[in-house]
Amino acid sequence: MDKSRDLFIKISNGGRELTDDEAELILELLSVVKLDEQGNFMLDEKRHEKHRRGIVAPPPDSCLSCGRPF
DSSP states (O other): OOHHHHHHHHHHTTSTTOOHHHHHHHHHHHHHEEEOTTSOEEEOHHHHHHHHHHOOOOOTTBOTTTOOBO
């Protein structure tokens, strides 16, 4: 199953099944996004710039939560 779909299902079920790493990832994402007037997610540029300086993203062929290659 797609990892993002699996994560969405866990969140939809109240988040009780989230691992600590998944919960941390969600908190990190929520710290750099906001909702616009239409309810769409968008980057909060000020927060994104501040976080971007201290966070190194894993390579695109790696797991977002643990950084290991697929």
